[in-house]
């Protein structure tokens with residue numbers, strides 16, 4: 001039922017929750033197509049589906065198996081709006097552009113819910129965004145009001161008492177309840193999107209890494225260990241993995257490992273998240289958790305930039321969880337796993353034409369569950385001449401991470417240690 005994932009650590013609980021995870025062949029020949037897609041996560045699979053549905057010849061390769069990147073292993077939380085709140089976007093971009101980005105995110109959410117009619121996603125409504133520092137209360141209250149200006153009336157502010165009742169813990173100062181979003185099983189979305197893409201006519205290959213990508217005489221040429229793909233366009237949907245093609249986006253995409261642990265099923269009468277909502281908090285290094293369909297707590301929040309954390313992962317996840325839910329100090333963590341999140345300095349997606357006819361879509365900064373499939377659709381829209389809404393993302397300023405090739409990693413490590421420390425005060 002499950003397999004050995006070569007690019008992300010640990011076997012996830014999701015592996016046991018899908019009835020079937022079909023395999024796709026390895027590419028052993030030369031292919032010609034209209035669009036070649038590198039990366040079979042939400043972005044690549046969704047783009048392939050929409051492109052093939054529009055009648056284009058599509059070939060997708062993934063170096064691992066579909067979903068082995070972030071898409072099949074994440075927290076499953078949809079959220080509302082972009083990763084950055086509208087207040088911040090409005091300051092940087094003005095109301096009109098901030099509103100346009102908000103509306104696109106709402107459409108992305110609607111799309112996922114509609115996909116739920118074709119794919120069983122285990123969708124469950126409700127999201128609590130919780131306040132970790134007392135001084136953040138006013139900003140959270142104001143956010144509920146500000147969202148009304150964006151036409152979004154599904155938020156309500158929760159005081160400490162209501163938060164405690166809904167969460168089953170008095171750890172947070174309050175928060176926002178969002179009844180207009182929810183959470184899904186992400187691996188089911190991966191499996192479903194792959195099936196839709198394949199049925200629409202896209203050719204899908206797993207365990208086929210793209211080892212080089214070049215553009216010659218208007219043709220894009222992708223090399224794989226045992227084949228070639230020649231195409232008019234390429235979508236680079238490698239997100240934070242970029243196995244062999246890292247050089248293309250190395251300066252702007254910061255890969256960070258995030259880890260999740262699944263507990264044994266909680267007692268049926270547990271007071272934890274009685275309403276079944278997903279939770280994220282106001283830390284810089286966000287803690288995020290929710291219950292699974294079989295009543296486990298799926299708890300994320302440990303991050304790392306090296307492999308050392310994997311050695312004592314369960315202890316570190318448990319320590320964070322028990323801070324919030326002391327009663328869970330003895331509960332077994334039955335599964336622990338990680339994946340790579342692609343972060344940008346601005347914490348907004350990095351969507352760019354990086355060479356002639358080659359577009360990179362990624363860097364969703366921990367907000368890709370609804371945005372990545374949608375970006376695949378917007379990419380397809382732009383290629384098939386149906387619109388250029390992806391431009392709203394292409395024109396976002398995304399800064400290179402400082403430090404150059406040698407200093408970037410140590411600087412990042414220092415920055416994240418600093419922010420993790422600040423979360424404590």
Ligand SMILES: Cc1cc2nc3c(=O)[nH]c(=O)nc-3n(C[C@H](O)[C@H](O)[C@H](O)COP(=O)(O)OP(=O)(O)OC[C@H]3O[C@@H](n4cnc5c(N)ncnc54)[C@H](O)[C@@H]3O)c2cc1C
Nearest residue numbers: 039041042043063069070071075210239243339367368369
């Ligand atoms: C632990 C964790 C928790 C998260 N929680 C949430 C959450 O709750 N909500 C949310 O919105 N977002 C969350 N995210 C982020 C979200 O999962 C991602 O934004 C989203 O899945 C990105 O999808 P993608 O298709 O762009 O990339 P990925 O799913 O990362 O896929 C990239 C694919 O590219 C392939 N690849 C790389 N290089 C090559 C190559 N050279 N040749 C061929 N294939 C290649 C990889 O094998 C991989 O399959 C989380 C991420 C992680 C890791």
